[in-house]
Amino acid sequence: ELWDASDISPMEAIEITPRELPGKERLFDEMLSLLRKDTERESDRWLREITRLRHGTPGLEKLARSDGERRPHAWVDWLESVAAEGDSKKLVSASKDALAGIPDGLSLRAMAADHLSNAALALKDHEAAMLGRWEAFRSDPCPRRLLDLWELAGLPADRQRWMKRAEGYSEQGGDPELPGPFVGGTGRTDDVPFLETGEGFNDAASNATTMCARLLVGDWEGALDKAKGEPPLGWSSGDNLQALVIPVLMSWFAGWPGAELGPNLTELLNQTFLRADEWEEKEPRTSARLRAALAAAIRLWRAPSDISKPLETVAKISLKRVNAIVEAQHRGAYDRAALLAAAVAEMQRSRGKAAEAEAVFTELLTRHNRKSAFKSEIKARRAAGVKS
Numbered sequence: 001e002l003w004d005a006s007d008i009s010p011m012e013a014i015e016i017t018p019r020e021l022p023g024k025e026r027l028f029d030e031m032l033s034l035l036r037k038d039t040e041r042e043s044d045r046w047l048r049e050i051t052r053l054r055h056g057t058p059g060l061e062k063l064a065r066s067d068g069e070r071r072p073h074a075w076v077d078w079l080e081s082v083a084a085e086g087d088s089k090k091l092v093s094a095s096k097d098a099l100a101g102i103p104d105g106l107s108l109r110a111m112a113a114d115h116l117s118n119a120a121l122a123l124k125d126h127e128a129a130m131l132g133r134w135e136a137f138r139s140d141p142c143p144r145r146l147l148d149l150w151e152l153a154g155l156p157a158d159r160q161r162w163m164k165r166a167e168g169y170s171e172q173g174g175d176p177e178l179p180g181p182f183v184g185g186t187g188r189t190d191d192v193p194f195l196e197t198g199e200g201f202n203d204a205a206s207n208a209t210t211m212c213a214r215l216l217v218g219d220w221e222g223a224l225d226k227a228k229g230e231p232p233l234g235w236s237s238g239d240n241l242q243a244l245v246i247p248v249l250m251s252w253f254a255g256w257p258g259a260e261l262g263p264n265l266t267e268l269l270n271q272t273f274l275r276a277d278e279w280e281e282k283e284p285r286t287s288a289r290l291r292a293a294l295a296a297a298i299r300l301w302r303a304p305s306d307i308s309k310p311l312e313t314v315a316k317i318s319l320k321r322v323n324a325i326v327e328a329q330h331r332g333a334y335d336r337a338a339l340l341a342a343a344v345a346e347m348q349r350s351r352g353k354a355a356e357a358e359a360v361f362t363e364l365l366t367r368h369n370r371k372s373a374f375k376s377e378i379k380a381r382r383a384a385g386v387k388s
Contacts, residue, residue, distance in 0.1 A: 028054040044194035048077045057081040061094075068101040069181055071194045072108050075101055079115045091119035092128055099135055099178040103192055105201040109139035109180060116178075117152075126152075134162070135178055141169060141205035143212050143276040144286045150216060150293050156300065160217060167213040169205045208239050212276075212290065216297045220249060224310060232321040233328070235336075246317055247272040248294060250343055253311050254350040257295035262346035263384050268339055311351065318344045319360070326368050334374045342381035349385075 028050050035047040048071070051059045060078040068075045075098040082094045095116035102109045117132030133152050137145040146166055153159040183191045183201075205213075214223045227245040235243035251269045254261055261269065273287040304310055318340050325337040341360055348357040361382050368374050 025054065039193065041194055041196075044071055044073060047071075048074055052077065052081065057085070064098070064101060068098075069103060069183075070192060072102045072106060072192060073194065073196070076108060076111050079112055083115060083119070088119040088122040091115055092123065092125070095119060095132070096178060099180055102180045103183040103201075104180040105139070105183075106180070106192065106195075107140055107199055107202055108195070110136040110145070113139060117148075130162070131178060134165070137166060137205075138169070139202060141166075141202055141209055142278070143209055143290060144278060144281075146205075146209055146212055146216075147286065147289045147293055151289070159297075163213045163217045166205065167210055167217060167219075169210065169213075206239050207241055208244055211241050211244055215245070215248060216293060218297060218301050220245075220252070220301055221304075221310070224249060224313060228313065228317065232317070232324040233330075235321070242317060242321070243275065244272060246314055247343070249310070249314050250318070250347045252298055252301070253307060253314065254347045257298060259350070262343075262350070264339055264342035264381055265346045268343040271339075307351075311347070315344050315348070315360075319364075322364065323367070326364075326371055326374050329371075331373055334371075334377045338374065338377035338381045341378060342385050345382070346385055 031050055032047065032054065035043050035050065038047075048060065048063065051063050051074075055062070057078065060074060060081055063071065064074040064078045079091065079094055079098055082091050095112050098112040099109060099116065102112055113132045113134075113136035115132075117129045117136065120126075120128035120132060130149070130152060133145075133149045137149055146163075149162045149166060150159055153162045211223055211226070214226075223241070223245045227241045230240055230242045232242075234240045247265075247268050251261055251265060254265055256269070273291050276286040276290050278286060322337045322341045325333045341364055345357040345360040348354075348360065361378060364378055365375055
């Protein structure tokens with residue numbers, strides 16, 4: 001069948017043809033007529049490509065405006081064709097039209113929003129660029145998109161405003177600036193049949209992304225309160241709030257970013273940021289950007305008048321996780337448990353609490369006296385901290 005070889009584009013098929021195709025335009029017209037009736041997902045790419053070859057940018061625009069709700073990639077192809085012309089003003093207008101035509105909540109909207117933001121930046125239109133960044137975040141609510149908002153906002157007051165909007169996204173739906181058509185119900189992908197593998201609808205930001213926004217706003221107390229209710233296991237799942245909040249607050253209590261951290265706490269914080277990275281991500285990676293953003297935000301945080309209570313809460317949450325790992329005999333996680341415990345000790349030591357720091361180790365070694373593998377890990381971590 002044709003779709004068995006659909007990885008070959010029409011342009012590639014033409015390029016490998018040894019001679020000029022006679023009646024090429026008529027052939028294209030016949031193919032377009034057939035492809036418009038085809039309901040197979042793979043037919044959409046051929047329809048768009050042949051439309052481009054036969055009718056150029058105007059043809060793609062016509063396809064997008066006539067059937068773009070079902071075929072949202074037609075909007076993206078049209079924008080890419082407009083972008084290739086180099087007219088940023090035209091691209092801003094086209095991108096807004098695309099966002100008005102691509103169904104709301106569809107992840108593909110982020111590509112149209114990127115075109116809007118990039119074209120607006122070329123025109124030095126900061127307001128339109130921020131609208132693009134916001135719609136990109138709504139369509140693809142991840143830490144990378146959140147940081148796009150943060151970085152472009154620039155001024156502290158503007159960053160606060162946009163982060164508060166992002167923080168409310170999971171709870172309130174993230175009010176759109178440039179809404180697209182609403183497609184509701186459980187059959188949304190049936191109403192938008194021509195999507196690529198992995199594409200779909202996003203309803204809200206994840207808890208972890210929302211917590212990034214909360215920390216960037218400076219609501220560390222709210223973040224800690226929210227994290228207290230999370231289960232002690234499952235930090236590696238990617239959506240456990242403690243996995244972000246606890247290492248960041250622990251580092252702050254130890255003096256970061258103004259002071260150098262101990263080796264165990266440094267490693268824990270590095271691991272925390274690395275969780276934000278995406279597969280095969282280009283530089284600068286999200287982990288480095290999140291580190292820089294939080295370092296800037298923390299300098300504006302309001303420190304508690306009495307740090308002992310939140311410090312104790314962070315220590316209790318951390319050690320509860322350590323004990324849960326060891327008592328469940330998750331041997332593959334003993335190294336992570338020991339790292340977390342050693343980070344707690346370094347936090348205590350940085351506050352001048354040497355006795356409390358040493359008690360972390362002695363109490364764990366006593367409690368888990370029969371767990372030789374864990375004891376080896378905890379002793380190694382204690383030695384690493386002492387050497388520093």
